[in-house]
Amino acid sequence: xxxxxxxxxxxxxxxxxxxxxxxxxxxxxxxxxxxxxxxxxxxxxxxxxxxxxxxxxxxxxxxxxxxxxxxxxxxxx
Numbered sequence: 001x002x003x004x005x006x007x008x009x010x011x012x013x014x015x016x017x018x019x020x021x022x023x024x025x026x027x028x029x030x031x032x033x034x035x036x037x038x039x040x041x042x043x044x045x046x047x048x049x050x051x052x053x054x055x056x057x058x059x060x061x062x063x064x065x066x067x068x069x070x071x072x073x074x075x076x077x
Contacts, residue, residue: 008043015040 018036052062 008047012040012043012047015043 015036019040022036052058
């Protein structure tokens with residue numbers, strides 16, 4: 001992939017670790033769970049490519065791409 005921002009990748013990795021730690025530790029007071037999920041969703045949305053919003057065919061292409069790369073391996077596993 002070209003032009004990846006390593007800082008964003010590191011921040012997404014840290015936020016994923018925070019989400020997993022929040023699930024493993026259990027209930028954490030003061031809204032910490034909401035914070036970690038919000039950071040992860042924000043960073044994921046920041047990395048979204050707007051070229052998929054141009055037409056219905058591009059949205060279908062994104063859906064097929066995600067199905068092939070995420071859902072099928074999930075089912076196989």
